[in-house]
Amino acid sequence: MTDTGLQPDSQPDAPGIGEEYEALLQFLYLAPVGLVQAAIDGTIAMINPISAQLLMPLSTDGNLANLFTALEGVAPSLRSMCADFAPSYGVVCDAMHLHLNRRGDRKPAKMVISLTLVKLDETRLMAVLGDVSLQVKRDRELKQSDAWLNAILTGVEDYAMVSLDPLGRIESWNESIGRLTGFAAEALVGQPYSIFYPPDSTTPEHLLDRLREADENGWSLDEGLRMRADGSHFWGNSMISPLRDGEDRSRDPAFCDPESREPAYGLIIRDISDKREASEQQRKAAYCDYLTGLANRRAFFEAAELELARRKRSPRSTAMIMFDADHFKAINDTFGHPAGDAVLRHLAQSLKATFRDVDVVARVGGEEFAVLLPSTDLAAAALVANRLRALVEATPVLVEGELIGFTVSAGVAAMDDAISGLDGLIKRADQALYAAKARGRNRVDCWSPECPTYKDHLPGGINAS
Amino acid sequence: MTILLPLSFHQPEIEQRLAALGADGLDQLDFGVIGFDSATTVRLYNEFESKAAGLTAHRVLGQPLFTVVAPCMNNFLVAQRFEDAFETGAVLDVTINYVLTLRMRPTKVALRLLASPGAAMRYVLVERLS
Numbered sequence: 246m247t248d249t250g251l252q253p254d255s256q257p258d259a260p261g262i263g264e265e266y267e268a269l270l271q272f273l274y275l276a277p278v279g280l281v282q283a284a285i286d287g288t289i290a291m292i293n294p295i296s297a298q299l300l301m302p303l304s305t306d307g308n309l310a311n312l313f314t315a316l317e318g319v320a321p322s323l324r325s326m327c328a329d330f331a332p333s334y335g336v337v338c339d340a341m342h343l344h345l346n347r348r349g350d351r352k353p354a355k356m357v358i359s360l361t362l363v364k365l366d367e368t369r370l371m372a373v374l375g376d377v378s379l380q381v382k383r384d385r386e387l388k389q390s391d392a393w394l395n396a397i398l399t400g401v402e403d404y405a406m407v408s409l410d411p412l413g414r415i416e417s418w419n420e421s422i423g424r425l426t427g428f429a430a431e432a433l434v435g436q437p438y439s440i441f442y443p444p445d446s447t448t449p450e451h452l453l454d455r456l457r458e459a460d461e462n463g464w465s466l467d468e469g470l471r472m473r474a475d476g477s478h479f480w481g482n483s484m485i486s487p488l489r490d491g492e493d494r495s496r497d498p499a500f501c502d503p504e505s506r507e508p509a510y511g512l513i514i515r516d517i518s519d520k521r522e523a524s525e526q527q528r529k530a531a532y533c534d535y536l537t538g539l540a541n542r543r544a545f546f547e548a549a550e551l552e553l554a555r556r557k558r559s560p561r562s563t564a565m566i567m568f569d570a571d572h573f574k575a576i577n578d579t580f581g582h583p584a585g586d587a588v589l590r591h592l593a594q595s596l597k598a599t600f601r602d603v604d605v606v607a608r609v610g611g612e613e614f615a616v617l618l619p620s621t622d623l624a625a626a627a628l629v630a631n632r633l634r635a636l637v638e639a640t641p642v643l644v645e646g647e648l649i650g651f652t653v654s655a656g657v658a659a660m661d662d663a664i665s666g667l668d669g670l671i672k673r674a675d676q677a678l679y680a681a682k683a684r685g686r687n688r689v690d691c692w693s694p695e696c697p698t699y700k701d702h703l704p705g706g707i708n709a710s
Numbered sequence: 711m712t713i714l715l716p717l718s719f720h721q722p723e724i725e726q727r728l729a730a731l732g733a734d735g736l737d738q739l740d741f742g743v744i745g746f747d748s749a750t751t752v753r754l755y756n757e758f759e760s761k762a763a764g765l766t767a768h769r770v771l772g773q774p775l776f777t778v779v780a781p782c783m784n785n786f787l788v789a790q791r792f793e794d795a796f797e798t799g800a801v802l803d804v805t806i807n808y809v810l811t812l813r814m815r816p817t818k819v820a821l822r823l824l825a826s827p828g829a830a831m832r833y834v835l836v837e838r839l840s
Contacts, residue, residue, distance in 0.1 A: 270764045273814055275778060291814040294782035301809060302785050309809040309816040 279374030285367065287313035287324065299358055299374050303345065312372060319343040319542060320360065321611045322535035325586060330364055337362040337370075342381065342531070344543040355546070357381040404515040408488070408508035413438050413452050416508045425516060427474035438512055441483075443472045446602040448620040454555045459485045459510060471514060482515045534608040536586055537593035545607035549617045549667050552605075556660060563660040564618040564626035567674040568596070568633070571652045571686040573612035584644045588651055591642040599633045615674070623659035623691055630655040630689045638687060652687035654678060659692075716740070719837040720805070725824050728833060742836030746775045748796075759836060764813045775834075782811055783821075783834070791823055792832060799827040810836065 273280070279296030283289050288311055300315045309315055313324040320343050330337045338360065345356040359377040364370055405425035408416040414437050415422075418430035426441060433440065439447050446469065458465040464486045471481035487510055532544035540548070549565075556563050570576075570592060577585040589612060596606045596614060605617040618626050634653055641650040656678025660670050673692040681690040717727055719741045728736070728743065736743050737757035745754030752775050755767045776784040783789055787806065795802035802825040810817050822835040 267765060267769070270813060271769055274763075274765070274781075274811075289816050292811045292816050293814055294780065294811050297782035297809055297811050297816070298785050301782070301787060304809075307807050307809075308818070 279372070281312055281372040281374065283312045283370045283372065285327070285364075285370060287311040287327075287370075289315075290369075296372075296374050299376060312370070316343070316360070318610055319345055319358075321608065323360075323362070325582075326535055327362070327364070327370065333364070333367050335364055337364055340377075342377070342543060344541075344546055357543075404513060406511060406513050407433075407438075409438055409456075409485070409510040409512050410507060411456075411509040413456050413510070415440070422514075425473075425514060426471075429474075432474065441471050441481075441514060443470050443478060443602065446470065448603055450555070450559065450561045450620045451603070453559065455485055456510060457555075457558060459487050463487070468517075471516075479516050480518045482517050484513045484515075485510050534593075537590055537608050539593050539596065539614070540605055540607035542607065542609050545605055545609055545615055545617070546667070548605040549670075552617060552619050553660065553667055553670070561620050562622040563670075564621045564623055565658050565660075565670050565674045566616045566618070566626055566630045567656045567671075567678040568592075568614040568616070568630075568653050569655075569678055569682070570612040571654055571682075573651075576649065576651060580644065580647065580649060584647070584649060587644045588642050588649060591640075592637060592651075592653065595633060595636050595640070599629060599636060615671075621659075623657060626659065627657045627689055627691050630657050634687065634689055654681040654686045655689040656681055657689060657691045719820070719822065719835055724822075724835075725803075725826060725829065725833065729831065741838075742834075744775065744780070744834045744836070745831045746834075747830060747832070750775045750792075752779050753831060754833075762812045762817075762836070762838065780810075780834070783808075788821065788823065788834075792825055795825045795827075801826050802832075807839070 273293045276293055277295060279299050280291075280293045281289060281296050282291040289309055292309060297309060300309055303318055304315045305318060306314065313327075316323055320341070323338075327337055340359045340361050343358045343360055345358065355378065356376065357378045359375045361373040362370060363372075403425050405419075405421035407419065407422045410416045414435055415433050418428075418433050422428065422433065423430070428440070437449070437452055439449070439452050455465040455467065464484060466482070466484050468482045469480070470478045471483070472478055488508055532540060534541040552563055570588065573585065573588070576588055589608070592614065593606075593608065596616065600606050600616055600618070603619055604621075607615050607617075609615045618629070621629075634655060637651065637653050641648045643649075656674045656676065658670055658673035658677055664670060664673065677690045677692040681688045684690065717724060717731070717739060721727065728745070731739075733754065733756075736754060739756060739758055742759030742762055743754060743756040744752060744759060746752050752770050752773055755770045760767050760770075770779050773779050776789045787808070791802060791804065794800070802823055805820055805822045808819055808821045810819050818839040820837040820839055822833075822837070824833040824835065
C-alpha cells in the first residue's frame with residue numbers, strides 16, 4: 246500500500262505558506278553561491294550566508310551595510326563602474342575576479358572571488374559571489390598550454406632563431422635574426438639577448454631568470470614589446486629552450502664555465518604584431534585597474550610572487566614602495582568624487598612617468614598604490630619614491646577650472662632574509678608608510694626595525710577583533 | 711521556593727550553566743544558542759535562534775554547523791577559531807562582532823564562541839546588536 250501524502254484526511258495541514266516560506270529560507274541559507282541584493286548606492290537589502298562568509302573577512306568596518314564599502318579594499322573601482330553604467334538594466338560586470346591576499350589568516354592562501362553584478366533597474370542591484378580559487382589555479386595551468394599553442398600555431402608575421410651562450414649572450418648571427426631585427430652581425434654577437442627588449446623593460450637578473458626557467462621546465466616563454474636595431478618596436482613572443490637536456494649539461498664542462506661561448510640555448514623570436522590587439526585587450530580586462538589603467542591587485546600580486554620566487558632561486562635586491570594620497574577623503578569631500586577620480590588618474594600618470602617599464606605599478610586600494618622594483622635596493626627605491634613625491638607636490642591637477650594641489654606619502658621596504666614572502670614585504674612597506682603618515686605626510690620613510698607597529702590599517706586588511 | 715536567575719550573554723563561566731539548563735531552559739534565554747559536537751554536528755538549537763533565523767529546530771538539528779546550518783561562519787574569523795582550539799587543546803571563550811544573514815537581512819550581532827578541551831558540546835551564542 247502506498248501513501249501519496251496528498252489525501253486530505255491523512256494530512257489535514259497540507260504544507261502551508263509558513264512551511265513553504267521556511268523551505269525557501271533554507272534554500273537560500275544553503276545556496277552554495279553568494280547572493281546579494283542592494284540599492285543602487287550599494288546599501289545591502291538582502292544577503293545570504295555564503296556572501297557573509299566571503300565578505301566578512303574583507304569588511305574593514307566589521308559591517309555589511311554597503312556592498313561597495315565591503316568590497317572597497319579589493320574592488321575599489323566598483324562604485325564608479327556602477328555609476329558609469331548608463332543602461333537601466335544590464336550586467337555591470339561579469340564574473341570579475343577579485344584577488345584577495347588574506348592577511349591575518351593563520352594559513353595564508355591565495356583566494357579569488359568571482360563577482361557578477363547586475364543592475365535590475367534604476368534602484369536595485371543584484372550581485373552573485375563565489376569562491377573560484379580552485380578554478381583560477383586550473384585556468385592558469387591551461388593558459389600556459391594555450392601560450393604554447395599560440396606560439397606554435399598562430400599568425401606569425403616573421404620569426405628568427407639564434408643561439409645563446411650559457412649566460413644568454415648571442416652566440417652567432419644568422420640571416421633570420423638580421424631580417425627580423427635589422428641588427429648586423431658585429432652589433433649582435435656577444436651581446437645579451439636583452440638587446441631585443443626596449444630599455445627599462447627587463448633587468449640583467451630577469452635575463453638569467455628566463456634561462457633558469459628554461460633549464461627547469463624545458464622552455465621559457467614571454468610575450469611583449471621587442472625592439473629592432475633602429476629602435477622601432479614590434480609585439481613579439483620569445484621562446485627559450487635549452488639545447489641539451491639537464492643530464493647532458495651537468496656532464497658537459499662547457500656548461501660549468503661561465504666564460505664558455507658554446508651555444509647553450511635556442512632563442513626563437515616571433516613577430517606577432519597582428520595578434521597584439523586581441524591579446525592586449527584580454528590582458529587589460531583581467532589585469533588593469535578600471536579607473537587608472539595601472540595594474541590591479543591581481544596583476545600586482547602575481548608579478549610580485551613571481552619576482553620573489555625568482556629572487557629565492559638567485560638572490561638579488563627587491564624593493565617595494567607603498568604610496569598613499571594624503572587627505573584624499575578631504576579632496577573627495579571638498580571637490581566631489583569626480584575630482585577625486587581625476588586626482589587618482591593624475592597620480593597614476595605621474596607614477597607611470599616616474600617608474601621603469603620593468604617596475605610593477607599598481608593600484609591596490611582606494612587611494613593606495615604599490616610599486617614593486619626588481620633588482621633595486623632600499624636606497625635606490627627611496628630615491629625614486631622621493632622623486633615621485635616631489636613631482637606630485639609640484640604639479641597640481643586641473644579639474645573643471647579648479648587647481649587641486651595634493652601630496653603623497655610613501656613607505657619603502659626591501660626584501661631581506663629576515664622576512665618570508667610577499668606578506669612580510671608588504672607589511673614592512675605598510676609600516677614605513679604608516680610612519681610617513683604619522684610624521685606629518687608628504688614624505689618618504691624607509692622601513693626600519695624602529696617603525697611603529699600598528700593594527701593593519703589598509704583597505705583589504707582585516708580587522709578581526 | 712528559589713527563583714532561577716536567567717543567564718545573560720556575557721555571564722562568566724557560562725558553559726557549565728548552559729549544560730545544566732536543558733533544552734527547555736535554553737528556550738527561555740533572550741539570546742541564541744547553537745550547540746554542536748566534536749564532529750561539528752548541531753545538537754542544540756534554541757527557540758531564540760530558531761525564531762531569528764526563521765527555521766524550526768528539526769531542519770537544523772543533526773546537520774553539520776559550518777557547511778549546512780551557518781555557512782556564513784565558515785571562515786577564519788569563526789570556524790577556524792574552533793578548529794585551532796580543537797587542535798591545540800586550548801580553552802576558547804571569545805566574543806566577536808559579526809554580521810549574520812538572518813532571513814537574508816544583514817544583522818549585526820555579537821558572537822560568543824565557547825569550547826573547552828574534552829567537553830562534549832561546543833557553543834556559538836548569538837546576541838543581536840541592532
